[in-house]
Amino acid sequence: MIDDLMVDVLANLVKRHRRISLTAASDILGMDFEELTILAHMLSDRDEFELLENSICFLMPRGQDAYRVRLRSHYIEKFAIGRLAASFILPGDHVVTEAGSTMTIFAQHLAQIKNIRVSTNSYAVASTIIGAETAADIHVIGGNLYSEGQGALGPVALETVGELKADWGVICPVGVSVTGELMYYVEEEAKFARAVIASCKRLMVLCNSSKIGVPSRFVADPCARADLLVVDSGVESSTLNSLVAQGVKDVHVADVEAEASTEIVLLDL
Known part of the structure; x- marks a missing residue:
């Protein structure tokens, strides 16, 4: 069952990486790829995220790492x-x-x-x-x-x-x-x-x-x-x-x- 909590989990992962492939995200979160893809589509409805061909991006500028x-x-x-x-x-x-x-x-x-x-x-x-x-x-x-x-x-x-x-x-x-x-x-x-x-x-x-x-x-x-x-x-x-x-x-x-x-x-x- 996909809920808003899991979308938030994916959102935090994408924010940390700025851009991450759906394959990598599914591996990190231990999720089935198809389920992760559904999550990514739900997340892309938020203004600060964009879904590309096989990855998802966080669109808000952030400070650089050291x-x-x-x-x-x-x-x-x-x-x-x-x-x-x-x-x-x-x-x-x-x-x-x-x-x-x-x-x-x-x-x-x-x-x-x-x-x-x-x-x-x-x-x-x-x-x-x-x-x-x-x-x-x-x-x-x-x-x-x-x-x-x-x-x-x-x-x-x-x-x-x-x-x-x-x-x-x-x-x-x-x-x-x-x-x-x-x-x-x-x-x-x-x-x-x-x-x-x-x-x-x-x-x-x-x-x-x-x-x-x-x-x-x-x-x-x-x-x-x-x-x-x-x-x-x-x-x-x-x-x-x-x-x-x-x-x-x-x-x-x-x-x-x-x-x-x-x-x-x-x-x-």
């Missing part, structure tokens, strides 16, 4: 995305990245590219690449230093980025709304992303499946501004088709299952 938590959350997905994203960067390219857990993981792969030049407002990204002991040229963007891995932001950072004219700008928003907006919880981060988008020759957006369909508070730009969108295989094809219909030029999907656990090293920065 940087150390985010660094380990969805790590395999971020690692797979980072590996695929780095394959589009050529030796000698100049890349601008913002701060964040995905960018720190991406930096592991970026460090392996010959003669790479990286400008970043993130000490964690810079130290990851330097720690690889390659011949990378690292430029740390200054500004107002924020806590929780948000990097250096503010007027100085914005002015610096505006003068770089790099080959690639690489960003990872807090969420991508169902209408295709690149969104951030912190306004200064949205401004920094906007500056990267405006100044770089090409834009690459990295976004794991937990962020797709999940809005936040401040819009940086439409997802259609991206030359390349890199996601993981947890995103439904219908959702990707919707983003393409909204103007996303090129979408690449990283196969999470292809990542061997022996190749993955958790960071402790």
